[in-house]
Amino acid sequence: MNLKLLLYPLLVLLGGCCYGILATIVKLAYEKGYTFSDVVMSQYFSGWIFLGILCAVIAIVGRRRDARSSVKLSRRIPILLITGAVTCSVCLFYYLSLESLPASVAIVLLFQFTWIGVLLDCLIEWKLPSKSSIVAVLILLAGTVLASGIIGNAISFTIVGVCAGLLSALCYAVFIFLSGRVEPQMHPVNRSFWIVTCALFVLLCVFSPEYFTSGLVVSDIWVYGAALGLFGACLPVLFYAVGAPKISTGTATILGSAELPVAIITSVVVLHEAVSWVQWAGVLCIFAGIAYPHLRSAKQ
Numbered sequence: 001m002n003l004k005l006l007l008y009p010l011l012v013l014l015g016g017c018c019y020g021i022l023a024t025i026v027k028l029a030y031e032k033g034y035t036f037s038d039v040v041m042s043q044y045f046s047g048w049i050f051l052g053i054l055c056a057v058i059a060i061v062g063r064r065r066d067a068r069s070s071v072k073l074s075r076r077i078p079i080l081l082i083t084g085a086v087t088c089s090v091c092l093f094y095y096l097s098l099e100s101l102p103a104s105v106a107i108v109l110l111f112q113f114t115w116i117g118v119l120l121d122c123l124i125e126w127k128l129p130s131k132s133s134i135v136a137v138l139i140l141l142a143g144t145v146l147a148s149g150i151i152g153n154a155i156s157f158t159i160v161g162v163c164a165g166l167l168s169a170l171c172y173a174v175f176i177f178l179s180g181r182v183e184p185q186m187h188p189v190n191r192s193f194w195i196v197t198c199a200l201f202v203l204l205c206v207f208s209p210e211y212f213t214s215g216l217v218v219s220d221i222w223v224y225g226a227a228l229g230l231f232g233a234c235l236p237v238l239f240y241a242v243g244a245p246k247i248s249t250g251t252a253t254i255l256g257s258a259e260l261p262v263a264i265i266t267s268v269v270v271l272h273e274a275v276s277w278v279q280w281a282g283v284l285c286i287f288a289g290i291a292y293p294h295l296r297s298a299k300q
Contacts, residue, residue: 012243013256013258015235015236018232019232019259022231029228032221043228048196048233050233051237080197080198083195084201087233093168101157108150109168110168113170114137116173116253117172117254118253140257151278173253177249180248181245191241251293258286260283
């Protein structure tokens, strides 16, 4: 079996796992008194630094080879800017939904990206989804409801929170889609750097223009910012840039569902949060949904 065929799905899976670590780091930052805007800006600024260092190292050792170096960067800026805006919008809408909705509801809304991604793939490729993809999405949605802890709890909703949660799901699905199609001929590290650069630019212009002048950038938040930047803006963007172009959007969204199980496991290990047996059943259900299409194709 060609190992490269396994490598690309594995990278997308690891990208989803990286996003799962973020929730615990954000909670630790909130406990220290940092705000939502502080966390998001530090995440993308640190990720930009990490990717910039990678780009410099690759350039120094002479390994960076852009397959279409004749194409000027100015031509690529608009689509990279759109991709960067979509990338940071996932965090913005998700964290906005958390301000007015319980975390269990917000995560369920975010995970609607599974079927949105499959639907997006169908519309773009103009074909019906495979039976294995449909079954996998149904298993994932059932596992999400169980793992979120929403069952048996009184839930309060707000229109703003629900809309923000659904928009975060849409942006996540679009981000995965764009990761597989935006400038695939560019070096993955180079492409990831410019995507995060555009995301940081959008955040500075629209969301927090006073970030560098307020002195926050040199405060103790750099500890959390470095971790968030590595696992939230550097590694997953890079992993998706390498793996997503080689697989379908539907498959990528299914693999990205690893975020929720990793988030639960990390919160148990680091924050010592209590998790019910129903939530653990949901975790196993999500893992089963991720594995199902691949096991079925291997059997065939």
